[in-house]
Amino acid sequence: MVHPETQRMRDLGFALGPLDGKKAFLAGGFHNFTTNPDVHTRQAHKYPQCNWGGTRSGTMAVDIDPKNGGSLEFLMKSLGLPNLLDTLAVRTGSGGWHIYFLHDGKIRGKLAGYDGIDLKTWRTGYTVMPGSVHPDTGKLYRIERDLPIAPLPQELLPLVTPPVYKPSPVTVNPERRSDGLVRKVAEAVGGGRNQITFWALCRALERGSSSLVPEIRDAALSTGLTEGEFETCLRSAQRTAGRVA
Template sequence: MATMDRHPPHCPPHPSLATLALAHALSAAERGLAVIPLARTKLPALPSPHRGDPPSAPRCHGECGLPGHGVYDASTDPRRIRALFAAAPRATGYGIACGLAPHHLIGVDLDTKSGTDASASLRELALRHLFTIPDTVVVATPSGGRHLWLSGPPDAVVPNSAGRLAPGIDIRGAGGYLVGPGSRTEHGVYSTVPGTGHLPPAPCPPALLRLLTPPPRAHHPMTGRPGQHGLGLVQFVLSAHEGQRNTRLFWAACRAYENGVGDTLADALTDAAVHAGLTEREARSTIASAARLTAGP
């Protein structure tokens, strides 16, 4: 007796969630958005290769060449993305790294779980500081919240924050990521709001950008003589507050390598980071991570 096919000819098998997530991730990468695979928990799907390392071990941002470094794995290279998803067969979504060229993405997360009306808080901020949110990509979250995608200028670093701008408003900036539309999590599916998916991330209004970027501190003088653009990057690292030193160094190193002066500025950026409070080993590791992330395919 002939056995029945598991999937009749008129009913082709459904693609796996990982395959769907990969397709969405590749589509985002075509728009210049660097991506990583995510698990149903919204956390990176690949475990760290350094789980057994002692606490005193230097922090690795991917210099070891292995996957599993969270947002530092993010890439727009289709081959790299396929390899990441192949190593994460249980992935059901993807994350979009913020703060990277070409969009320098800033995510405004309007949360609903805090019991406050985050959209109303944002409207109040806009009225008080005289800005409007332009038409841009809006992603609906399973909890009823919204993610607004904005682009920042290349010379501004927006730190991640939760509730600092206003209750219920979280910001995803350099070193953070947004759950991409099409991702399936344990709470539901993320999807673009109709009429916004085709839009590019709109420029962040200057008044809002000023609220998102902390004022610089006085910086230490440097003895080196990098070029004017390089000097600005070095001073930017020197003015880092506690808690944003590594983020600022990573951003500045990315900009340096994107402009072809990363190796030239590496020592000056390291010195600046040490002045700001990082160890030399931490600084070198972060700069190496920036070099790897900005390297062409």
């Protein structure tokens, strides 16, 4: 059975999928989440103790995790905002927050300048839905503010917008052919970002152009890839390039 608060999120337009704790059961991850209630019923029978993840087109989640230093109160105070909860907001099972805003642009993986605050959109990930049980605390995720999803506050816009990649000046040095790798990464979108970043890092390392790694990193982060995801790509590329060498 799907929890009523999970169903409420579906009614609000969230595509849902079953989770094992916080990890998606489906092979395609959140890309295979759906708003179809019949599918959810079948999935609930197949995974009777599952949690649910969700994502919604045109919507960004501000994920505040106190375990990693995130604080809603500090965020509001530092930005001079009296309230960030005039929108749909979920209290997580760890005492944190999932706060939802309308925003369809590119985003960073984390809120700039703040610890413990991640950002997710339908292009980059999902959040655990209310009605789910936190795998560590055993506490429920609950809808705290059942309000229409509000536009992203202007004060948050510069903190969620990724830096713009600025290509290096054109040069006749043949080594700068590798600048095309950086452009490829900067233009990557959606689920292909990790693969393209990994590919570009492999090519750069194989060519001995390790000086391009910081540029590839900046380009990858500008697409919304997180620091952790980039580091994973880099370690894999270093192993691969080492085998080729």
